[in-house]
Amino acid sequence: MKKTLFPPPSKPAAKASALTRRGLMMGAAAGGMGAALRPAAAQADEAMPPAPDPMSDAANPAMHVSYPFYRSAGGPRAQAGIATPPQRYTMFMSFDLSTQDPRVLQVLLARWSAAIGLLMQGETVGAVEPSRPEARGLDTGEALDLGPAGLTVTIGFGPGLFRPELGLSAHRPALLEDLPVLPSDAFSPIFTGGDLSLQACAEDPQVAYHAIRDLARIAKRTGAAVTRWTQMGFGRASAGKGQVTPRNLFGFRDGTRNLREQTEFDRYVWVNDGPDWQRGGSYQVVRKIEMRIENWDNDQISDQNAVFGRHKASGAPLTGTAEFDTPDFHKTGPDGAFVIPDNAHIRMMSHEMNDGVRILRRSYNYTDGLDPVGRLDAGLLFVSYQNDPAHFIRLQRKMGTADALGEYVSHIGSGIFFTPPAPREGSYIGAEMFA
């Protein structure tokens, strides 16, 4: 029995016996970016084993979902893991380059791409138990038999990758540079930066962890990169299309007004200019945001609602009755003050109050246990994608100065990366830089 760090996702046991892995995977291929959650009773495989334990991983349809890594003709250009409906768990890791040789980096990107292509199909990276007694299997094995579990791994390039010593300066995406110092930055150096990033997301934490572990081994084996910082996350804290809006660790729904439609992604997320190899890419901002959990938990409910500008249980804006009601930022109460206060989080971050600026949020909750003085050490691994980092910067300048939520959070980690488009089969991410 595998160990799960967090409560396992709910399992629709009634449907389980009607599912076959093959049917689901074929469904995924046909459905492109869409999840392949369709009962496969009609295509039940004759060789199907007896119905599994309804509480087992095998009976959980989410474990059988797979997404394509490679770009297909006419398919989306972007890497998976951005527009993909957020999976339940993430494992993020950033790396420092440890080579000055562009060929070594080239090998790393090609081997990472090949390995990710396998992992996203639920396959191992080579044999787990090689036949030769002296062999050391590359794949560490802990995800064997768990299935693809909706795994996506998204590769990001940090500003430091485009260094002159590697001869890559000319390829730097136009807007990729270190984030400026922003109000309320309180970084710990052990949670910042990186020349490369890997964002693994999956419906199972062990599958996400395993992917990063294998890929970190490849980084060390090629000698191209060494680990820098990492964060595991759970309880997807940003809604994707068709998903019930999840909650962050403040107990509030997060992502009610997130980007969902293709037209919105085209306008706000994907890079549409520059060299061809960058089009369909995006800028990834990662922030480790610590929450002052104890203070928050002891704040009165009316104040909590005022901090967000929403009702805690329903998610409705304070000016409405249902979650998706459009907030009325002009409505005033009997005292003449705005019903959604001046410094409420949803007002400060709304596109109405930011000249239409919007970003895709794809965050996860995290916990690191207890801090040195015995407080719950937890927060949000904030991940956003945008076609211009200035959009994040604009929002964060407000967040760090005037947002009521600022009293309860501290940005302790940060990184910025460019996520190039997905490669075609037979190629790898970033290949165009080495052509």
Add this chain to the structure above:
Amino acid sequence: MLRSNTSRIWGPQTALALTLVCATGAAADPAPITNGVSQIAVTLTGENGGACVLDHDSAKAGPVTFTVTNTSAPAISELELQSDNRILGEKENLAPGLPASKFTVTLDGGSYQIYCPNAAQDTVAFTVTGTAKRASGSTADLLKEGTQGYAKYVDGTVDAMLVATKRLQAAIDAGDLETAQADYAKARPFYERIESDVEGFVLPGFAPTDNAGNLDYLIDMRASNLDPDIGWHGFHAIERDLFQRQSIGSDTQKRAAELTANVTKLDALAKGLHYAPEDLANGAAGLLEEVQSGKITGEEEAFSHIDLVDFAANIEGAQQAFAFLEPGMMQIDPDLTRTINARFATVEGMLKDYRDPKALGGYVTYTPERRKADARKLSQAIQSLQEPLAQIAEKVATAG
């Protein structure tokens, strides 16, 4: 043609592969020769579950260059040329989209196999006709010479350890704390250079699980792993007396005499040991594990803080073991050999910064502050050496 030579011993896998090759009608004409070198193009494709396709399945005896291109097989990252399951040459890091890579070997007439792990059809037959003279000894011969050289290195190291231990004992018997501390630091590196070769020794008459007869326990046990039935013996018990208690007592003298006796036993047992090539490879990998688990953390020398002395000795021992395999490894996988050499050079370069001729053992003290500042950097460099080094045991164990 030797292709139908059935008198050779084929593994079932190989026999199956040969059948498949015949069935699919691979080209039977010998490879073209350019500048006296036969040229074979190998393509790795993702079709049919992954395949390893040769443009010619035979060549004339002599030098043969294999040019390997991975067009679309993400699962195939390496290729080996084998003869009866012995590796003659190989290429790694063969991911789709990378430029073609080559390796050249001189082959005598006979049957060979191209082995591509993780391909659906992972073994493809390859035939060489005629005879060729090999300029140097076989890879197996080179590796064997290496193991003999390494055995002498181990013998010499244990001899030197005995001399250094006796010197330490003399200083302790004389009650000279300062000299004893210096001699402790001088004695330590010998064991650390070869500990992965000698740590399995059990004295005659003792069960393998009885620490009373386990020489590694008696010589090198740290405070954190004591067996209460046996008590604390060896270097680190002496280290505690010399560096924490800072006094030499009759108990210290007893420990020093006992250490000399046990090292004398070790010296006798180490004499005449024979090593297989994979023993050197696994030993080197084991020494790096020691660095990672004991030295980076500062656990090994908890009282004297000469962890960097042990660190350097572990690296030196691993580097020596690798150096004795290097001539053979250069024939099997020159790229990997160069990579490992470069990583050793990185680690050695890093260690140079810590040298201090005035310090005990020649390296600066590994204080908690230094550990906090530098452990990450040191560990990362070791990790980047561990991964490729751990790959060589399999190669040398199966080298032809």
